[in-house]
Amino acid sequence: MTAPTVLTIETTSLGDRSYLVHDGQVAFVVDPQRDVDRVLSLAESEAVRVTHVFETHIHNDYVTGGYALAQRTGAAYHVNAEDDVSFKRDAIRDGEVVEVSESLRVRAISTPGHTFTHLSYALEGEHPYVFTGGSLLFGSTGRPDLLGQDHAEELARLQHGSAHRLVKELDGSTEVMPTHGFGSFCSATQTEGDESTLAKEQETNPALLKDVEEFVRETLDGLDLYPAYYAHMGPANAAGPSEPDLELPSRADKEVLRERLTAGEWVVDLRTRQAFSAGHVPGTYNFGLDGQFSTWLGWMIPWGTPVTLLGESEEQVAEAQRELVRIGIDELAGQATGEPRDWTDGELGTITTATFADLAQVRHHREVSVLDVRNPKEHEESHVAGAVNIPLGQLPQRLDEAPQGEVWVHCASGYRSSIGASFLAAHGRQVVALDDDFDEQAGKVGLPLEGSAAS
Structure with missing residues (x-):
């Protein structure tokens, strides 16, 4: 039997991956990001049709594109039957098998720990994969405290058990395909490497090397802060988020920028820190696109505050806009492009x-x-x-x-x-x-x- 084609869609700014898997004709997608045009473009280039979308969990770090992708393609949208959502989904439970095609057979495996209702998906056959979402990561696991400290210890214990269930039920050659762990704050610790198998994880992953008490203690002791905007992601995903509008916001001239700064709105300079320090509009904030732009902006901004973006080009503004819709910041007040002298007649600030x-x-x-x-x-x-x-x-x-x-x-x-x-x-x-x-x-x-x- 021909091996399935498994393609990774990186979202490096959030430290996440989505996956498109196909047999040459039909495809399924795991944990798509909000900007589903990337998925659709990849499917088109592969000449395949998306027929199924699988969600490992109700995400805390980004707004999902699963519902929107299913709406666009007519695909079945598989979400855990135990999740409390307000949209129609193809409810799936532990142990259920979805026959995507003759060569793409996907089995749901309950792997609580990152959330109580977390599922992993095993692609069975001669070339096995397991899509582990926020469960088993490369050398780590998903953090167990995103539902609150009251649940953290219980979820850490469940996370340990889930890791052991995966290695018990699946072959050691199974390739591990996590959603989190590439700089994501959803990871309990820093992940290691860029690919792995269950056999390799048995040699390196603390969840598989330590007993449950030691794992729980070290996991909880090692947890640090996570972004404040996470509080808004779960409710957004449970509501079935729509596809975002990526049309550029209206252009803001010098007077409008001055008024917005005076009003206390956020005017964000997307240029590098080196360019910003050399000269910027006083009162603006520097969130460069060369780092985890949306993570830090989303963490710091009072939710709902109007945002105007300043970039060197429309392409830079468009990239920032794409980053922001992934965490649910859809409505931008405006944008301006060029350099600081295009944005103010006043004296420039330096740092x-x-x-x-x-x-x-x-x-x-x-x-x-x-x-x-x-x-x-x-x-x-x-x-x-x-x-x-x-x-x-x-x-x-x-x-x-x-x-x-x-x-x-x-x-x-x-x-x-x-x-x-x-x-x-x-x-x-x-x-x-x-x-x-x-x-x-x-x-x-x-x-x-x-x-x-x-x-």
């Missing part, structure tokens, strides 16, 4: 950038405050002595806790520090943005470090 060596040198001569915008677990492991830790995602709510006077802002590599520095600068603070690698440089230049890794 001084520096390295950890610069910080060490300055500290020999005068006192400066250091703001660490990394997440708590990162800070606990190692940090500059005396640094104040306010995680970037919490900075809007904790602005009053930021040090006064000259503030040197740092993260792990520079992306988050630029966002934090732009936010502080927009609120009248004097900032220096550290554009440097913390792990590689901070300990080498004479800065005193504290934390579990520094002791």
